[in-house]
Amino acid sequence: MSQYNDISYIEAYLQDRMGEAERRAFEAELSGNEPLRQEVDAYQKIYSGFNALKENAFSGQVAQWITEAKAQDQSNIVPIKKGAIVRTMWRRLAVAASVVLLLGIAAAWWVSQQYSDEKLVAEAYISPKASGTMGGQETQASLLEKQFETAHQFFKNAAYADATREFGLVVNQLEANPALFDQLTHQFYLDNAKWTGLLAQFAAGQISDEAFSEKLAAFANDPASDYAEKAKDLKRDLGSVWRKIGG
């Protein structure tokens, strides 16, 4: 009987624990020793079966680890209660609404500033050139000139009601005394007093938007008027949607 029939040799061969020379010698014996071949085949099944069982056990262990890992996956997902969703949603909506409200207030404030009565008339206002150009009857003309300057001063100081009254007086005197100044000077003071007086009346809140708009149209439609362009711009701004929002 061959020495290789000892199970220790078969085990070493099946578990690949033989040296190169020993393995070659064993395989040489195997090729000519059928009973040994049968023993090796039989033990190969047994060792292979043990390895497979060991593998099954390992697979079961890995399955257990995976189950734990999946449970960990689930615990990593923060459960959100239905009520919490509602609260969160309401909170988000409230924050969003607040932001929109603040933006709206800011926008309305900005628009109201850009399209306020004061802002519109300030844009349309034309400051007269320095006085001293007046001539004619010295005393009455000087008084009228001073009244004109005073009216403008009221306007610049935002004392619109006072400015309205003063410009009205200037217009009345100019129309009552058309010979106080030369024609061009007269026309200049009259037009300017009427235009600035209208702006002051509007800024003082003494005239409705509609009435103001009609008077602006008269200026805008007069191609000879120095205030036609200003009147068109002002009329457009008056009807602007932004003024409606800001107002």
Next chain:
Amino acid sequence: MSKYRQDEERLNELKTGNHRAWKRFFDENSEAFLLFTMKYGQTDREQAYGIFQEALVILHRNCTGGKLVPPLRSSLQTYLFAIGKNLCRRGGKNHLQFPENLPDLPENPFELDDERRHNAALVKSLLGRIGDKCREFLTLVFLEEMPQVDIMQQMEIPSDEAFRKRKFDCLKKMRTLL
């Protein structure tokens, strides 16, 4: 010196079947493997877990069976991913594209799986027919892989020679029953 010295040290640890070493390997590689499989294998997370389990079993087989030995030509993680690639491509999914740097490993023939299953069932059956002492002894030696000294202490085996004799006598019982 090998480029993968740390992986070879890890391999030596895994070869022993050390439970903690495998658990650590599982923990360190699970998430990366799942993402890899979901991305390249076009699987969902549940399927990826299944493939991960299979890949680890194959790696375990190759480590403990002496198929994977130093010097390594890739990291253990790359090797594991290469196993995963083969598993993803099963069932006619050869069109799946994977990173080019993954090594190509030979696929395990299905017949071997059948043979393994058959032999497992056979040994399980034989263990039930060789008596309690031999069953307990061989279970400790081959399945639980308990160190020899611990088995000798637990089963009151007086010497190495007695241990060796017990082992081969029990195996011979199984062989006789075949």
